[in-house]
Amino acid sequence: MHYELRTDLVLEDTGLCEEALDMIAAEDISQREIWGNQIHDACKWMTILTEEVGELAKAILENNLVGIEEEGTQVATLALKMAWMARKKIIRGELIFPTVENK
Numbered sequence: 001m002h003y004e005l006r007t008d009l010v011l012e013d014t015g016l017c018e019e020a021l022d023m024i025a026a027e028d029i030s031q032r033e034i035w036g037n038q039i040h041d042a043c044k045w046m047t048i049l050t051e052e053v054g055e056l057a058k059a060i061l062e063n064n065l066v067g068i069e070e071e072g073t074q075v076a077t078l079a080l081k082m083a084w085m086a087r088k089k090i091i092r093g094e095l096i097f098p099t100v101e102n103k
Helices: 018-035 042-061 065-091
Strands: none
Touching: 018 065, 042 065
């Protein structure tokens, strides 16, 4: 499939609002209804996130605003979940990957 690079699709960052955060919360609920609570290593989570980023890229190439919204919400939800899972481990004093100080 060939895509022509388009520069007419401009998206302006005006900051997140409560509605945007509600979209992420709703997507989290939807994902849990489909997949349940998931436990994966960090590499598996990154694989899942990368797949979603690929779908977002496809929506962008197709100039598909609905797809950009849907896939962007999925990417944001997964990225935030990964950040939150890491944060919980930091709070508990666990590390996923050793740092220079902890080798």
